[in-house]
Amino acid sequence: MRNVDDGRSEGVPVSADRAPEPPAVPAGPPGHYKIFLGMAAGVGKTYRMLQEGHAELAAGRDVVIGYLEPHDRQETSEQARGLEAVPRREVAIRGGGTVAEMDLPALLARRPELALIDELAHTNPPGLEHGKRYEDIAAVLAAGIDVFSTVNVQHLESLNDQIAELTGVRVRETVPDLLLADADEVVLIDLTPEALIARLQAGKVYASGSIDAALNNFFKIENLAALREVSLRQVAEDVESKRLVHTVVEELGTREQERVADDTAKAVGERLLALVRPQPSAQRLVRRAWRSAQRLGTDLDLLWVKPPSLRIEGEVERQVTALRRLASVLGTTLLIEEHDDVVAAAARVARERGSTYIMVGEAPPPKGLARLREPLPQRLMRATAPGVDVRIVANRGKRENGPS
Numbered sequence: 001m002r003n004v005d006d007g008r009s010e011g012v013p014v015s016a017d018r019a020p021e022p023p024a025v026p027a028g029p030p031g032h033y034k035i036f037l038g039m040a041a042g043v044g045k046t047y048r049m050l051q052e053g054h055a056e057l058a059a060g061r062d063v064v065i066g067y068l069e070p071h072d073r074q075e076t077s078e079q080a081r082g083l084e085a086v087p088r089r090e091v092a093i094r095g096g097g098t099v100a101e102m103d104l105p106a107l108l109a110r111r112p113e114l115a116l117i118d119e120l121a122h123t124n125p126p127g128l129e130h131g132k133r134y135e136d137i138a139a140v141l142a143a144g145i146d147v148f149s150t151v152n153v154q155h156l157e158s159l160n161d162q163i164a165e166l167t168g169v170r171v172r173e174t175v176p177d178l179l180l181a182d183a184d185e186v187v188l189i190d191l192t193p194e195a196l197i198a199r200l201q202a203g204k205v206y207a208s209g210s211i212d213a214a215l216n217n218f219f220k221i222e223n224l225a226a227l228r229e230v231s232l233r234q235v236a237e238d239v240e241s242k243r244l245v246h247t248v249v250e251e252l253g254t255r256e257q258e259r260v261a262d263d264t265a266k267a268v269g270e271r272l273l274a275l276v277r278p279q280p281s282a283q284r285l286v287r288r289a290w291r292s293a294q295r296l297g298t299d300l301d302l303l304w305v306k307p308p309s310l311r312i313e314g315e316v317e318r319q320v321t322a323l324r325r326l327a328s329v330l331g332t333t334l335l336i337e338e339h340d341d342v343v344a345a346a347a348r349v350a351r352e353r354g355s356t357y358i359m360v361g362e363a364p365p366p367k368g369l370a371r372l373r374e375p376l377p378q379r380l381m382r383a384t385a386p387g388v389d390v391r392i393v394a395n396r397g398k399r400e401n402g403p404s
Contacts, residue, residue, distance in 0.1 A: 031146040034185040039227040042205035043191040045150040050079040066115040067102035120151035166226040193224035270298040273355035278319035305345040347383040
């Protein structure tokens with residue numbers, strides 16, 4: 001499985017002893033946030049963002065481009081004409097070169113009414129005000145400036161495993177799903193796989209030398225069909241209490257809109273508890289559990305029952321750190337309980353947290369005397385109060401990658 005980024009390639013940034021302080025912003029109401037979401041590169045997210053930017057400018061608003069990445073697409077570059085752009089700043093990278101990054105202080109000093117900021121999932125070089133572009137955008141919104149931005153569905157953190165299973169590609173740059181939930185408006189740019197492939201073959205997405213490689217890898221028809229399904233189905237589940245606009249694109253510049261009202265009722269009194277261990281497979285369980293919690297409209301707790309004799313060091317420490325980081329991105333917390341009985345500890349935490357669902361990972365086939373022991377899900381059901389469901393999260397990736 002390959003690691004790729006959907007966007008421009010990055011250099012290796014030069015480390016900085018101390019990042020500059022984020023610019024001070026005046027107190028006041030935050031700006032309005034609109035995100036243009038697509039299934040893949042080339043569907044027209046940036047084009048549509050610029051198109052709406054022109055409409056706002058024509059309506060008399062002060063609009064600037066904070067950052068634009070046209071990827072040498074002529075239609076996108078032409079659409080940007082007539083819009084003021086804040087000049088980028090050159091940032092040194094290891095090896096003696098530089099990269100052009102968004103100039104956050106200059107954008108805040110310019111104080112437009114609306115800023116167009118492309119590539120929400122971008123990672124900044126060390127030494128800038130923030131590590132990620134979505135953190136830059138948060139600062140712009142906090143200054144009372146409206147923001148339009150763009151992102152592809154495969155960059156959502158909770159979908160990372162699912163997208164890898166569907167396409168065989170692991171995306172490295174991710175953003176918290178809560179960014180969509182917190183946005184005031186989400187515009188889903190929907191293009192059929194056949195139309196996107198036609199645009200790719202016509203040289204409207206990548207340069208001619210990259211077309212064959214794209215068609216044979218990420219842009220396979222089955223990959224795009226799966227991504228489109230994920231975009232249409234999953235995003236509708238994630239975006240709650242917000243305005244979701246579904247835009248069907250035929251050709252750039254033409255569209256048919258369907259406003260989707262959100263009247264999803266939240267579950268009452270539900271709460272999820274996911275049992276994890278410090279190992280890579282736990283991250284798949286966490287993402288699946290988080291998405292289940294979003295569908296129920298409830299909260300998720302993560303629990304690791306640590307054996308008293310186990311020391312948190314080496315690989316264990318690295319995996320615990322990875323779990324904490326993922327929990328932070330998804331907006332949940334990792335609880336660590338030291339106990340020699342997983343079931344007893346989990347049952348106590350479930351009672352204290354009011355859990356109504358307990359999710360566990362798929363265990364490997366038992367060996368030796370372990371085959372005589374009652375499986376963990378059954379022990380959990382007996383130990384917890386009535387009304388607590390226990391669910392097993394299957395390891396789909398393991399099955400698909402196994403022998404046929």
